[in-house]
Amino acid sequence: MDSPLTNRTTAPLGSSASGAVDTSTKLDQLLDTLHAYRPTFKLTPQQNLLFIAFLFPSILLYLINNRYQKSKQKQPSLPSKPTTATSTASEKQSLRDRAPGTWRPSSYLFPKPPSYPSWSFENTKPLPYRPFRYGPIYHTTMGLRTIKPEDWIELDNQYAKYHGTKAFRIAERRDKCIMVAPEAAAASVELLQELVAYLPERYPTLFKRTERGIENLWSGESFDVSSLTGTGPEEEAVEQGCKAMEIAARLIQDDLILMIERADNQYYLLAGAALLPGFWRLTQKFGMSLAELHTSGDVPQYKEKLHKGMYNLFRRLKPEQMVGRNNYFIQVDDSLAWSWSIGPEDGDGEISWSMAEKNKAVEHHYFRSERQTLRRLPKTGAVCFTIRTYFEPIKAISEEEYAPGRLASAIRSWGNHVAKYKGMERYGEVLLEFLDKKHQEQVDRGLDLSREDECRAYPF
Numbered sequence: 001m002d003s004p005l006t007n008r009t010t011a012p013l014g015s016s017a018s019g020a021v022d023t024s025t026k027l028d029q030l031l032d033t034l035h036a037y038r039p040t041f042k043l044t045p046q047q048n049l050l051f052i053a054f055l056f057p058s059i060l061l062y063l064i065n066n067r068y069q070k071s072k073q074k075q076p077s078l079p080s081k082p083t084t085a086t087s088t089a090s091e092k093q094s095l096r097d098r099a100p101g102t103w104r105p106s107s108y109l110f111p112k113p114p115s116y117p118s119w120s121f122e123n124t125k126p127l128p129y130r131p132f133r134y135g136p137i138y139h140t141t142m143g144l145r146t147i148k149p150e151d152w153i154e155l156d157n158q159y160a161k162y163h164g165t166k167a168f169r170i171a172e173r174r175d176k177c178i179m180v181a182p183e184a185a186a187a188s189v190e191l192l193q194e195l196v197a198y199l200p201e202r203y204p205t206l207f208k209r210t211e212r213g214i215e216n217l218w219s220g221e222s223f224d225v226s227s228l229t230g231t232g233p234e235e236e237a238v239e240q241g242c243k244a245m246e247i248a249a250r251l252i253q254d255d256l257i258l259m260i261e262r263a264d265n266q267y268y269l270l271a272g273a274a275l276l277p278g279f280w281r282l283t284q285k286f287g288m289s290l291a292e293l294h295t296s297g298d299v300p301q302y303k304e305k306l307h308k309g310m311y312n313l314f315r316r317l318k319p320e321q322m323v324g325r326n327n328y329f330i331q332v333d334d335s336l337a338w339s340w341s342i343g344p345e346d347g348d349g350e351i352s353w354s355m356a357e358k359n360k361a362v363e364h365h366y367f368r369s370e371r372q373t374l375r376r377l378p379k380t381g382a383v384c385f386t387i388r389t390y391f392e393p394i395k396a397i398s399e400e401e402y403a404p405g406r407l408a409s410a411i412r413s414w415g416n417h418v419a420k421y422k423g424m425e426r427y428g429e430v431l432l433e434f435l436d437k438k439h440q441e442q443v444d445r446g447l448d449l450s451r452e453d454e455c456r457a458y459p460f
């Protein structure tokens with residue numbers, strides 16, 4: 001006998017080869033499948049009604065659940081479980097119960113990373129972070145996502161430029177860019193030790209582990225880190241801490257900050273190697289609490305939208321977890337280390353967008369984006385904040401599909417406070433005119449705007 005089931009012609013749900021089936025395709029498949037299952041015997045009108053009454057709520061529930069699962073996947077949140085669970089139960093307990101400003105060393109070992117796939121000093125391009133979203137409304141959020149341990153530090157074919165700029169600035173202005181408080185000296189050494197263990201595993205063609213430290217195979221630098229402890233008489237400990245931060249900064253492209261909890265429950269900036277900060281001075285921010293760091297810079301909606309979440313994040317962050325975020329700015333000069341357009345790097349004079357020349361030609365407009373990560377160092381409990389700056393001419397990124405249209409929409413969505421903070425009044429007119437023109441050219445060439453979500457995943 002010909003069973004109704006043998007009539008089925010459509011593939012079962014979820015068997016798409018690409019795995020990326022959109023909701024309407026799924027609906028079609030679902031309807032096809034149900035159609036194929038329809039029995040050949042005739043139903044009475046009442047049975048038909050019952051069938052429909054059951055069928056449509058089921059489809060609706062399926063679609064709602066599908067949407068919900070998708071949106072859940074997009075939520076950036078701390079992992080509910082640690083990425084590598086090597087802390088003992090009693091250590092986890094002590095994380096919750098510890099007194100403010102105290103830390104019991106954890107036995108957690110940062111996992112050995114696999115080597116970076118096909119990494120090359122010449123050919124690995126900077127990751128193209130484009131963390132701006134379409135309007136109409138700009139939402140101020142922490143914007144965190146989980147970072148895998150192996151992705152802690154990103155290096156690419158810009159290494160030589162960053163290394164050279166950092167070396168120059170260390171020679172010119174070490175004391176203003178590298179600062180360590182006595183409380184943070186041991187943590188600075190711990191940070192260096194973590195990098196010395198991580199880098200040769202992740203980038204074996206660039207770094208080699210030596211008996212006493214690490215060697216940079218490209219620059220020929222060899223660092224002996226074996227005698228650094230960051231302990232002992234205060235002056236000596238601080239000197240060792242600075243040495244450690246300096247070596248750490250020379251090894252990678254990122255700037256480095258250590259935040260340490262004090263007995264008042266607040267986190268303070270107590271160590272830093274800020275060699276490419278762009279628009280803030282370490283000498284002014286050193287020693288500030290997390291809240292002061294942000295309120296002193298008038299970060300938009302800090303108190304209303306960020307403070308509580310950041311406070312909780314810092315307090316609860318475990319050594320097994322790592323989070324990251326990306327931001328972006330427009331800069332109207334080509335200087336990676338310090339944006340001189342908004343004021344001089346030295347002194348206590350004002351740094352403000354009001355100093356910048358208005359409506360400079362678009363050739364002077366640059367896209368500046370930071371990839372920041374946060375992790376807690378297991379031995380000292382200091383929270384390590386890495387800041388990797390990506391820097392490209394606006395003209396270059398405007399050649400990428402979708403980028404000019406989306407960036408223009410994002411800029412228009414900023415709102416007064418964000419626009420003021422990001423200096424829109426100084427460059428907005430010129431930049432928006434340019435971005436609109438580039439976007440129109442892309443649309444005229446046939447850019448399919450409905451496909452944008454398929455082509456990118458935030459923050460790219």
Ligand code: HEM
Pocket residue numbers: 141142143257259269279280285293294296297298299300306310313325327328374385
């Ligand atoms: C979860 C952690 C953090 C979040 C969510 C956060 C958020 C922000 C935001 C929204 C801004 C405005 C610019 C932007 O869009 O990025 C900002 C600026 C800034 N943040 Fe943070 N931040 C965090 C951690 C830190 C840490 C650990 C430091 C320590 C140095 C820091 C120092 C600064 C400074 C110096 C500025 C510039 C302020 C100015 O314009 O003077 N932030 N932060």
